[in-house]
Amino acid sequence: MSLIETSLSDVVKKQYSFKMKVFYNVFGSLAMMQILSILFSLGGVGQSGFSSAGISIRTSYYSADMIIGFTMLWAFSTGTFITTKATRYDDFTFVANRVSSTIANALFLLVASVIGGTIAMLSGSLLKVLSYYVSDVKYGAGSSLIDAPLEFLMGMGAASLYVLLFSALGYLIGMLVQVSRLFIVVLPVLFVGTIIFGAINGFEEQLKAVFNFIFAEPSFLLFFLKIIMVSGLLFAASAAISNRMEVRK
Amino acid sequence: MIFTILPFLFMIALLGMVIWFVMRTAGSNNFFKKKLVFKSLLGAYLAVLIASIVVFEVLPKNNNDLLSVNAKEANEISSRFYEMIFEGNKKDIDPALIQKEWELEYEGKKLELSSLEGNFKESVIVKRKAENDGKIEGTYYSSLIMNGTDYTDVLMPIDLSLEEDTLNIIGIPEGIDLHFAMYKNEFVINQFTGEKSWMDPNHDGYSNIQVLYLEIPKDLELIDTHGMGINYVENGHWQ
Numbered sequence: 001m002s003l004i005e006t007s008l009s010d011v012v013k014k015q016y017s018f019k020m021k022v023f024y025n026v027f028g029s030l031a032m033m034q035i036l037s038i039l040f041s042l043g044g045v046g047q048s049g050f051s052s053a054g055i056s057i058r059t060s061y062y063s064a065d066m067i068i069g070f071t072m073l074w075a076f077s078t079g080t081f082i083t084t085k086a087t088r089y090d091d092f093t094f095v096a097n098r099v100s101s102t103i104a105n106a107l108f109l110l111v112a113s114v115i116g117g118t119i120a121m122l123s124g125s126l127l128k129v130l131s132y133y134v135s136d137v138k139y140g141a142g143s144s145l146i147d148a149p150l151e152f153l154m155g156m157g158a159a160s161l162y163v164l165l166f167s168a169l170g171y172l173i174g175m176l177v178q179v180s181r182l183f184i185v186v187l188p189v190l191f192v193g194t195i196i197f198g199a200i201n202g203f204e205e206q207l208k209a210v211f212n213f214i215f216a217e218p219s220f221l222l223f224f225l226k227i228i229m230v231s232g233l234l235f236a237a238s239a240a241i242s243n244r245m246e247v248r249k
Numbered sequence: 250m251i252f253t254i255l256p257f258l259f260m261i262a263l264l265g266m267v268i269w270f271v272m273r274t275a276g277s278n279n280f281f282k283k284k285l286v287f288k289s290l291l292g293a294y295l296a297v298l299i300a301s302i303v304v305f306e307v308l309p310k311n312n313n314d315l316l317s318v319n320a321k322e323a324n325e326i327s328s329r330f331y332e333m334i335f336e337g338n339k340k341d342i343d344p345a346l347i348q349k350e351w352e353l354e355y356e357g358k359k360l361e362l363s364s365l366e367g368n369f370k371e372s373v374i375v376k377r378k379a380e381n382d383g384k385i386e387g388t389y390y391s392s393l394i395m396n397g398t399d400y401t402d403v404l405m406p407i408d409l410s411l412e413e414d415t416l417n418i419i420g421i422p423e424g425i426d427l428h429f430a431m432y433k434n435e436f437v438i439n440q441f442t443g444e445k446s447w448m449d450p451n452h453d454g455y456s457n458i459q460v461l462y463l464e465i466p467k468d469l470e471l472i473d474t475h476g477m478g479i480n481y482v483e484n485g486h487w488q
Contacts, residue, residue, distance in 0.1 A: 024284070024287065025287075027291060028287060028290075028291070031290070031291060031294050032264070035260060035263060035264055035294075036264075038260060039257075039260050039261075039264075042257070042260075044430065046433075048395065048396045050393070050395045050400075050457075052370075052457070052459075055404065055421055055425040055426075055427070056425070056426050056427070057393075057395065057400055057403065057427045057428075057429070058426075058427070058428050058429070059395075059396065059398070059428075059429045059430070059431055060428070060429070060430045060431070061430075061431055061432075061433045062430060062431070062432050062433065063432065063433045063434060063435045064435045065435050065436055068435060068436070068437060119295070119298065121435070121437075122298040122299070122301070122302065123298060124435060125298065125301045125302045125305045126297065126298055126301040128301075128305055128432050129301045129304050129305050129308065130259070130260070131430060132308055134257075135428070135430040151434075151438055151442065152438075154438065154441060155434075155435055155437045155438040158437035158438070158440065158441070159435070159437045162437065215440070216440070217440065218440065218441060219441070220441050223440070223441070
């Protein structure tokens with residue numbers, strides 16, 4: 001046993017740098033996920049059409065929406081991946097407890113989310129350049145980094161925050177699954193069941209309100225606070241749950 | 250045609266390179282080699298992304314083709330137009346809506362309206378003038394706004410031709426299929442700028458006006474042989 005007392009921040013720092021070195025693979029899967037989503041988006045992420053006597057007009061829309069969606073999925077799966085046994089056991093090499101482990105994991109997910117969200121928005125530019133050659137783009141609207149830098153940066157921030165939220169969600173669900181395999185069945189059933197129950201029994205307004213709480217928030221500052229709060233709560237819950245798995249089975 | 254496939258080939262080549270590199274180093278136990286290859290791949294991807302930002306700016310974009318219109322404006326255009334037409338008030342209509350104007354001389358008592366060539370299924374609105382001056386003034390108004398974009402200039406105007414006692418309306422040729430592509434902002438930006446996403450059913454305006462407006466001499470009789478449906482207006486009410 002070490003004779004030197006280590007502080008929480010020291011342990012977290014050591015764990016965090018360890019995780020950054022070991023989990024670099026997740027960025028590989030991020031890149032691959034984004035390349036795939038760019039390929040999928042090449043046909044346009046949305047269409048609108050009009051037809052009348054003898055003339056029909058179709059418009060395809062290009063934006064990074066699909067790429068950001070795929071990145072959120074990636075974040076969810078990364079969050080889950082971190083909670084697996086193999087990665088948890090790595091933490092036992094450190095003088096750590098569940099709090100430091102959770103903080104280190106959260107920090108890692110935060111950095112990964114910022115990288116993921118930023119690159120997702122940049123991939124939008126790549127998509128737009130590629131689509132320029134694939135389809136005959138008649139109208140180039142939208143903010144690019146140079147046209148409206150503030151908006152683009154805000155988009156990068158918002159995308160990163162969304163990705164962080166999903167990674168926190170993935171982390172919590174991963175933890176729950178580690179506690180008991182039953183959750184693999186219970187959680188999806190609970191989720192889908194709530195939606196169906198709400199839709200049938202007229203609780204649509206409440207369901208929409210939950211969705212709109214974050215997705216329709218018009219003020220960036222409030223949005224930032226909401227996501228940080230919710231993610232913090234999710235990580236705190238994960239820390240509490242991981243208490244049950246303190247001892248190696 | 251090779252240019253349309255090029256981007257696909259580029260993406261597939263990129264993906265293929267990535268997979269090939271990963272598989273090459275997968276079996277190898279050399280941790281540092283793996284990491285180096287990996288880092289260089291990621292670095293290359295980042296470089297491509299940053300390059301694409303620059304390229305995107307440099308690409309020639311013809312922004313003059315289509316204008317952007319919001320829902321309120323589009324609805325206003327529509328309602329204002331029909332209000333004016335209803336009153337037979339030609340002067341106050343926005344001149345931007347006028348696609349074509351004709352002034353034809355006709356001294357006869359009866360005029361047959363026909364639409365044999367092309368497609369013309371739009372409205373014909375007719376106003377009788379106060380006197381018999383032997384002149385027919387025609388105006389074709391058109392405005393097509395869909396999802397916040399003004400496509401009016403894309404449509405070709407109709408044409409009128411007067412032959413003996415028949416006024417031929419030559420419509421738009423059949424089978425035109427236009428395909429546009431537009432860049433839109435991502436939902437993460439629209440959430441804060443208040444711009445409606447294309448997925449929103451209340452998304453930007455829609456306005457579809459294709460009206461042929463004729464001012465005819467007072468006693469001229471119009472014969473509608475093809476059942477086009479002629480709407481007569483007079484100072485504020487349909488006849």
